[in-house]
Amino acid sequence: MKSPPETPLLDTVGIPADLKRLSEDALPQLADELRAELIDVVSRTGGHLGAGLGVVELTVALHYVFDTPDDRLIWDVGHQAYPHKIITGRRDRIRTLRQEGGLYGFTKRSESEYDPFGTAHSSTSISAGLGMAVAHELAGEKRNVIAVIGDGAMSAGMAYEAMNNAGALDARLIVILNDNDMSIAPPQGAMSAYLARLASGRAYQGVRDFGKKLTSYLGEGVDRAITRAVEHARGYVTGGTLFEEMGFFHIGPIDGHNLKHLIPVLKNVRDNGTGPVLIHVVTKKGKGYPPAEAAADKYHGVNKFDVITGAQAKAPANSPSYTKVFAQSLIQEAREDDRIVTVTAAMPSGTGLDLFEQEFPERTFDVGIAEQHAVTFAAGLATEGLRPFAAIYSTFLQRAYDQVVHDVALQNLPVRFAIDRAGFVGADGATHCGAFDITYLASLPNFVVMAAADEAELRHMVRTAVEHDHGPIAFRYPRGNGIGVEMPERGEVLELGKGRIMREGSKVALLSLGGRLEDCMKAADELDAAGLSTTVADARFAKPLDTEMIRRLAQEHEVLITIEEGSIGGFGSHVLNFLAHEGLLESGVKVRPMAMPDRFIGHAKPERMVEDAGLDAPAIVRTVFAALGQQAESAARA
Amino acid sequence: MKSPPETPLLDTVGIPADLKRLSEDALPQLADELRAELIDVVSRTGGHLGAGLGVVELTVALHYVFDTPDDRLIWDVGHQAYPHKIITGRRDRIRTLRQEGGLYGFTKRSESEYDPFGTAHSSTSISAGLGMAVAHELAGEKRNVIAVIGDGAMSAGMAYEAMNNAGALDARLIVILNDNDMSIAPPQGAMSAYLARLASGRAYQGVRDFGKKLTSYLGEGVDRAITRAVEHARGYVTGGTLFEEMGFFHIGPIDGHNLKHLIPVLKNVRDNGTGPVLIHVVTKKGKGYPPAEAAADKYHGVNKFDVITGAQAKAPANSPSYTKVFAQSLIQEAREDDRIVTVTAAMPSGTGLDLFEQEFPERTFDVGIAEQHAVTFAAGLATEGLRPFAAIYSTFLQRAYDQVVHDVALQNLPVRFAIDRAGFVGADGATHCGAFDITYLASLPNFVVMAAADEAELRHMVRTAVEHDHGPIAFRYPRGNGIGVEMPERGEVLELGKGRIMREGSKVALLSLGGRLEDCMKAADELDAAGLSTTVADARFAKPLDTEMIRRLAQEHEVLITIEEGSIGGFGSHVLNFLAHEGLLESGVKVRPMAMPDRFIGHAKPERMVEDAGLDAPAIVRTVFAALGQQAESAARA
Numbered sequence A, B: 001m002k003s004p005p006e007t008p009l010l011d012t013v014g015i016p017a018d019l020k021r022l023s024e025d026a027l028p029q030l031a032d033e034l035r036a037e038l039i040d041v042v043s044r045t046g047g048h049l050g051a052g053l054g055v056v057e058l059t060v061a062l063h064y065v066f067d068t069p070d071d072r073l074i075w076d077v078g079h080q081a082y083p084h085k086i087i088t089g090r091r092d093r094i095r096t097l098r099q100e101g102g103l104y105g106f107t108k109r110s111e112s113e114y115d116p117f118g119t120a121h122s123s124t125s126i127s128a129g130l131g132m133a134v135a136h137e138l139a140g141e142k143r144n145v146i147a148v149i150g151d152g153a154m155s156a157g158m159a160y161e162a163m164n165n166a167g168a169l170d171a172r173l174i175v176i177l178n179d180n181d182m183s184i185a186p187p188q189g190a191m192s193a194y195l196a197r198l199a200s201g202r203a204y205q206g207v208r209d210f211g212k213k214l215t216s217y218l219g220e221g222v223d224r225a226i227t228r229a230v231e232h233a234r235g236y237v238t239g240g241t242l243f244e245e246m247g248f249f250h251i252g253p254i255d256g257h258n259l260k261h262l263i264p265v266l267k268n269v270r271d272n273g274t275g276p277v278l279i280h281v282v283t284k285k286g287k288g289y290p291p292a293e294a295a296a297d298k299y300h301g302v303n304k305f306d307v308i309t310g311a312q313a314k315a316p317a318n319s320p321s322y323t324k325v326f327a328q329s330l331i332q333e334a335r336e337d338d339r340i341v342t343v344t345a346a347m348p349s350g351t352g353l354d355l356f357e358q359e360f361p362e363r364t365f366d367v368g369i370a371e372q373h374a375v376t377f378a379a380g381l382a383t384e385g386l387r388p389f390a391a392i393y394s395t396f397l398q399r400a401y402d403q404v405v406h407d408v409a410l411q412n413l414p415v416r417f418a419i420d421r422a423g424f425v426g427a428d429g430a431t432h433c434g435a436f437d438i439t440y441l442a443s444l445p446n447f448v449v450m451a452a453a454d455e456a457e458l459r460h461m462v463r464t465a466v467e468h469d470h471g472p473i474a475f476r477y478p479r480g481n482g483i484g485v486e487m488p489e490r491g492e493v494l495e496l497g498k499g500r501i502m503r504e505g506s507k508v509a510l511l512s513l514g515g516r517l518e519d520c521m522k523a524a525d526e527l528d529a530a531g532l533s534t535t536v537a538d539a540r541f542a543k544p545l546d547t548e549m550i551r552r553l554a555q556e557h558e559v560l561i562t563i564e565e566g567s568i569g570g571f572g573s574h575v576l577n578f579l580a581h582e583g584l585l586e587s588g589v590k591v592r593p594m595a596m597p598d599r600f601i602g603h604a605k606p607e608r609m610v611e612d613a614g615l616d617a618p619a620i621v622r623t624v625f626a627a628l629g630q631q632a633e634s635a636a637r638a
């Protein structure tokens, strides 16, 4: 394989209009070249590979048949949209994917008119598409709206809500169910079993019946190629499928890698379809790249890799990842305590619960992409005396916010929340940023909210959460590797609402919550060197606050900085509120709460995002100097 | 009708154990007495009537057949649980329903061991029940878990997520689908149409096939009464129903008012069922009380009423409700601007959008109980240049938090959020309290967040939102009636981030956001009278802040109070953050942010909840005096 590959036909296709000039016969070659290009791109940039490989033909077919961007094409989640990006005017930048200043790893409205809706979190496409379709109807415009959604994303309630509404509204909406039987983890839930039954041909009706039904939907002028396409796959699904009961016309399953089948189906739907239609397309994740086909889960998200061997570059890891520390610590505790059970929403390996599951399969519950259910399910487990850990990324826990408030906090149930990917997450960018959890959790009565400053702290917090039966408790930790501290044999139970002093000074106090502690230590070195004796404290708890420590920091220092990798309204706000009510602000102490700025931060390496946000060591030094009315000369040197 | 009615049999039933001593033949009389008692209770307390009337027989049957509280019975939403409360040891307090210190209007764990899970927000019961069922399996206990869920609640994605997971886990879970074809509004969505088809008998299989299937599920020892029960209703649903595809065994529809049918079905499932089962029960909302049967929507939630005539007491309303002001203002704007469209999640009358719909049916979308979809659907509408208003109560918008973050704020789409029931809501209590919206919205980049201090302000904010096309904008307003200010002919476009000074003073500044302004004015009178010259300002905007005004308030006063009817992390925190970064706290100004306390406030009249929270005029006065180090003598007199 050459790198970059030779792609004579693809080189003629800058945008979909170029594609439309090709004859249908040329499309398979185009798809091959697009696939080769995709493999080469991702081998250099890293990112999502398997999903994109699975939709190469579908991407070509959709842009060939539909009139994008006037027709609206929405890729659910968007991690399968790299081929789409290549043929929608972004090929010149495609090797900047997921790099700072480069293309985003998901679809993004500000990036291209061919991205009518930004995606990243799962299962939004049908709702957004329905909104568009309804708007077109109100405007009297005839456009097509196509939402491409994976089988895994179909387990989310939001997709169901949208299907339920679309079926009732009878809007002109095309849903393409991309059934590759593998989202990130093997799919969970009855729906995926149902799709498997459909795809296996256990529920087909005869050719004649399907023909009749098709004619009733598409009219007498229907192209017979559509029946050949479905016939080829395995037959026809029976009337009365779940999707038909939901008000959709249902076509499929059809072979998503066969352009001769895809194109006539799409054309017929385009020209003759009216109400909502679901086209069930079966694809293979990783299609066309043997290493990815063989191990679809390993090629979901990849590092840079060698195209010939498929070997992925490994980032040098001197310290264990926080994810792994969480999993190992919890496994250790679970050996002592059989009340510990775990819940994940389709992220067993991302959260480390795959390791837990190896040892405790009966005590691990993967509920699918279904965060709302995950949290209330955990609440149900807690009512029966179990000690459930719901391990959900900060950004995804947003989807279960009401369940956290209404089912957990209000009832004061001891659900443990292990919040991975808190703070900046790097290449996945703003859509995945763990910005808001401190704010939305610490404002809830009954909650205990902790943040781990390093991997040893995380181990303590796991143990602390195990032992906390009085109500809900959450602990957040960053993406990536620990900082290399010595690990305790086993975690200790931390005293609730007690922080720790890391170094003592007299003029400046840096009060850190979570992963910013290391930069506080660096900043303190510099401040000390500049003659500003600096105390550094790790709050450990956003709630309850260590009021005794905070009082002392405020009373005994001229400057008090709070810092957290989170939005406004979180830890710093709680500290300010406390200080205000205690009258501790009136002594003249210069308090500066450092938090994420009031804008979304673009994707880049995490350390660059921290810098961009003004939360790194030089920024801390600058803030201290500014508070003291001095030029931050030393900061400028840093 | 006597009041209270004579209920000789019911008088013998304090708890379900008493019920079990009755013969089956006595149950219809018990149900009649329970119904009479319920009508009498609600005629005195107000509250939810129709839903409870519909499940009288079901309540009796469930407690007769199952072994509560060892078996777990969960009432989804919980507003239909008054009959359940009456026969589970709470009859002596039933006439305190929804009164301060009295029984809660929904189920509540702390109220009774017969309430294993607190409900209020819709569609949580299956998730919670599944958690319990799994816990029982892990513990090796054989208990029954029964979740009773209405057809309306089935439109929520959360219910689907739970069904999907339950079907896959094959847990011992009994879901009773209480199909009364009417949640609060007429049901929306394809699912409800599907249920109607099921109930209408258009999709039944023969008796023989059903018998076979039943035997395969319940074993050969199955009581033949179960087939009689289903036979009586209309026949048998076909194999391959949507629920069966989801992994549930599906029985029904059966007549939910016929104890002779309910009891054998429940007994058979209890004794012989194994995996998840869904029993489709058809009931009539308002059953047995003619006025409620005739107008189910009007008797969903009622004021006190006359049992004989059904006439409901009307609260004297001198001022229009905020809900109505919102609706009328938006209707007025929509006459000028056909880009205005509205979205509600199954609350057309609660939000006032029923009025909007009367004039603009094509521009009103009721998506069902589906807040997640509602918000992203609105985002889709916004991408096409429409001006969507998503009208959702503060407490329910929590369920769409991720969609607000990810689909609206991140993409900076101009979705307008009309947030009704912001702050304390009275009898609906803590589960419905609009506490968190300022915190969870004002922390989001791109958002504009307003709060209306009175009904004229609300009108201005509606207009302001209409004209704001640059990004998302929200405005919150309280439950209940306005304060009687003069209404402008039409709203004006407010300048973004500009508050208003209501009265000028020199020593104390009260900075209010939203509905607490009136109490600030009262407090200012008292403070002035005590010699403390007081400025009162209405911030109007939680975001962006009126930094110029806040700076002036901080610089020119000795005390600065912020006040809002919301949690910590909101407006007051934003003000403190601003003051801290500007160095404005170091002058010695005494800042006191007043917000809801760190606990959930029990149901009571709204003004009592405000008092309990320490947010009324006397509390403001006390806070000012405390800040000044003085005894709040005048406050004590207030």
Ligand SMILES: [Mg+2]
Residues within 6 Å of the ligand: A150, A151, A152, A153, A178, A179, A180, A181, A182, A183
């Ligand atoms: Mg998949």
Ligand SMILES: [Mg+2]
Residues within 6 Å of the ligand: B150, B151, B152, B153, B178, B179, B180, B181, B182, B183
């Ligand atoms: Mg209903």
